[in-house]
Amino acid sequence: MKTISNNIRLFWQGAILSYVALFHWMRPIQYTASKILMPLAQMFFFVYLGTYATSADNRAFYIVGNALQIAAVSGIYGMSMSIGGDRDSGTLGYIFGTPANRLVVFMGRSFMNILDGALGVVIAFIWGVLLMGLDLSHTNIPALALVILITTISTCGLGLLMGCLALITVNVMFINNFVYFVLLIFSGANIPLADLPKWIQAISFGLPLTRGITAARSIVSGASLSEIAPLLWGELTVGLIYFVLGYLLFAVFEVTAKRRGTLEVF
């Protein structure tokens, strides 16, 4: 019983402290710029490009795709900085030195980024409705909320894996930026999946966001939750696979770093 309460305490402390630590350098103005205005500007860019490329009738396709893509801002950047930041700030050794349950530490780090990521997507949808004319009159809003939450969780799974890679490389931002921009193509946010080559489609279905974006588009056009349930299960499964991979990778790095004495060697 004591172990459970300790783990719950560890989870909450980890969640809150890692989030506070992540934003120790970020002021409200920076948060507004990076988490609200940047995604809005990116959405505008791709929505205008998409409607210029096809037709204004396809606006909803691009708005929904790019709104969901916002989950990757917290999912990729936030998560990898939460995990990889320990190496930069010299606290990695303390984490490896504690007897704390690594899985609980991981879950704690993810929790706030999931909430923050989901909030970012909600804000993007609000922009979509207010500024770009997105019609949600046929949308089952609770079902859309569930899609947003699950998509954010699965994207954070990938971010967790990226965070572990941040423990062994100095070019963290290169990898994060690369994955984030590649998702703009591979997730189907801006290009219908059917238009992509088969090999890209195969990779797309192994990535988070892909099924979530498809599900969100269906929900916005009036589909019911039961119709998109298989997509949501698929999205959740993909996310969990990345979580497990990230956790295993972290365990491997811990053992390797301790054995070789390369804990904070860049």
Place this chain on the structure above:
Amino acid sequence: MNIQLIRKYWRTILIVAEMNIRQQMTDGFVLFTVLFQPIIIALLGLWMLKDKGPDAAIFVVVGSGLTGLWSSLLFISGNSINFERWTGTLESLVAIPTPFEVIVFGKNLANVTQSLLSMVLGYFVAAFAFGYPMEIQQPWLFIPSVILAVIAFISFGLIIAPIFVMNPGVRAWQNAMEFPIYVMCGFLFPIALLPGWTNPISYLLPPYWAAVALHGTSNGGASLNETLFAWGMMLLFSLIDLLIASRLFAHMLYKARADATLGME
């Protein structure tokens, strides 16, 4: 910064540019910004605009190259002075007899020039990966357009860097300033799509005139008069930017010395 300084210190400018390129070729963030990001945007654009036919390909290549130029200017040139501060070399650079803005000019030259690589790579991607027949319609007007665009971007960068140094609050908006310029300057779609009230803002941005000249001469869509007008606007903005930059640099260095905050953020 003025033309006399550039004439007098052109060797220094070239050396600074060379050293900057050598140094940055090992930086993952720089490589991503000047090469990978524009290529990914080019791939996206080529796929999205494929129904518009081969004519759109050269438009996408030039437009994605312009996105690379702007991102490089914003994130790399914008931080060119702060970078020296972070690495502890700012005091030395300010103390040497060579005017500081000459050093920053050389750094911006390197950033903008290396960003042009993305346009070249985009050209090959469109030609070989997508099989589009790529032809620059007015090559003799396109080349001067590229040169004037480089000058306009460097001059614009000379304003951004000291503003970011003196106003950390403005630098906080850096992440939010990337895509609006892609949108407002018509890099990948015409600004006619935007609400009319935004057009005067576009006209005040040097990258917009660079886009007009480069798109117009590459796809042959602009008349000679339109191209000449865009050139004139780029030159005009370059001169204005250089004038403002010289004031900003003088003010920044005076303030840093008076407040003794040169190496402090």
